[in-house]
Amino acid sequence: MASELRVNTLKDASGNNSVGMSTVASGSAKVWGLFNGTGTIAIRDSFNVSGITDLAVGKMTVSETNAMSSVNYTTALRSDLDDAAGASRTYNPEVYARAAGSFNFVTYSNSAEEDHAYDEVAVHGDLA
Amino acid sequence: MASILKVDDLRGNTAAGNVTITSEGGSATMQLQQGVAKFWVNFNGTGTPATNDSFNQSSLTDNGSGDFTHTYTNSMGNVNYFSVGQGYYNTGGNSALIQWTLKNATGGLASYLLAASIRVDVVYLDANQNRTNYDYTGNWGSVLGDLA
Numbered sequence: 001m002a003s004e005l006r007v008n009t010l011k012d013a014s015g016n017n018s019v020g021m022s023t024v025a026s027g028s029a030k031v032w033g034l035f036n037g038t039g040t041i042a043i044r045d046s047f048n049v050s051g052i053t054d055l056a057v058g059k060m061t062v063s064e065t066n067a068m069s070s071v072n073y074t075t076a077l078r079s080d081l082d083d084a085a086g087a088s089r090t091y092n093p094e095v096y097a098r099a100a101g102s103f104n105f106v107t108y109s110n111s112a113e114e115d116h117a118y119d120e121v122a123v124h125g126d127l128a
Numbered sequence: 129m130a131s132i133l134k135v136d137d138l139r140g141n142t143a144a145g146n147v148t149i150t151s152e153g154g155s156a157t158m159q160l161q162q163g164v165a166k167f168w169v170n171f172n173g174t175g176t177p178a179t180n181d182s183f184n185q186s187s188l189t190d191n192g193s194g195d196f197t198h199t200y201t202n203s204m205g206n207v208n209y210f211s212v213g214q215g216y217y218n219t220g221g222n223s224a225l226i227q228w229t230l231k232n233a234t235g236g237l238a239s240y241l242l243a244a245s246i247r248v249d250v251v252y253l254d255a256n257q258n259r260t261n262y263d264y265t266g267n268w269g270s271v272l273g274d275l276a
Contacts, residue, residue, distance in 0.1 A: 003141050007133040015134055025152055028163025032210045040130040045208035045273065047162040057153040068158035076212045078229060090229045092253075118237065120210045123271055127151030127158065 019103025030073070031064055031123035037079070038115045058113030059106045066127055067101035079107045079116035080108060091116060100128065167200055167271035168211070173215075173250055173263040194261030195231065196248040202275055203244040205261040209273025211241075215250050216266035227251050232259065243276065 011018045033046035041054045055062040077093040089109075093116075097104040102125075107116045138160075139145040147160040169182040189197040192246045213228030231240040231247045238246040250267050251259040 005133065006131065008130045009132040009140075011132055011134045013134050018132075021149070023145045024160065025149055028149070028160065029272050030158070031164070032162075032272075034208045045206070048158065048271075061245055066151065066158065070141060075209060078212050080230050080237055080241075085234070086236050087234045088232050088237045088240060090227075090249075092227075093188070094202065108219065120212065122210050126153060127153045128153040128185045 008118050011059045026036075026126065027124075029122050029124055030066075030068065031121065032126055033062065033119075035060065035062075035121075036117055036121040037083075037119045038117050040076070041115075044118075055104065056113070058115055059104060060110065060119065061101040061102055061104050062121060068123070069128040070100055071098050073098075074124050075103060075105075076122045076124075077105055078120045080118040080120070081116045093119065093121075139219075153176055161275075163272075165270050165272055166184075166202075166204065166275050167198070169268065170268045171196075171263050171265050174265055176236050177263075191247065192261070193263055194270055195247070196250065196267075197245055197247045198269070199245040204271070205237075205242050205243065205274035205276045207243055209271055211246055211269060211271045213248070213267065213269025215264045215268070217262075217264050226267070227254065227259075228260075228267050246271070262272070 009020050031048045033049045034044040035052055036042045038071055048062045048065050063119040075095050079093050081091050084093045090123050093105045093107045095103050095105045145161055148157045149160050150157055159218050167184045168182045169185050177188050179188050184201045185198055186201040187199045192193045215226030215228055217226050228248050228250050231249045249261055251261050
């Protein structure tokens, strides 16, 4: 049976390590995901991601199951791939459009848009 | 009236690994476990590397200049997790952005992104994103994903 507990503050049984529920809610990541941006793009694993859309080479939309309350949220991204020689490479994607329920990002390599095998994203902020 | 719950172990009633919290705006719910960072670290990479503070790190290994391995106390459930980090360098009033990032080297991602650990480069990026490994004083990283 589902149960609901309404509480303002959590502490351990000794009364230490106090954390308010507002901190728990606001401090939790609202989205994280690891995507394969090559070929037919795919979600490797994710949280609060309803889907991803391939827009163009290097460009993707991430849509959220539960939208943020505004566009005033933070994003953190990185992309990785194994190059033709089998060496791991890391790049810095950029978010270039954002809405409450989705955002678009682009991955580059040497200033050229490029699909990467591992696109990592995370969002912090307020859910609607 | 303010309320305080004193407890050492929070578990879901229906599924132990699923405790639900209500969103800030009140219109959605989310799984508490999914939003919690599974690892974070702040460390000094110069000399003998020293961890200033961390969560879920059992050891920090110095592999070379700007080359570190963070081993988790509790492993991730798989390698499909998010990681990101930065560093900070300031000398003579000039600061630069440093990246704590997955190691770039032969062997590929499978050699460095593991469920039990992550091997990272701490690098300075120039305007063309060329990387130079270096031991900096301030470095930090975090991980989101599924614990085992």
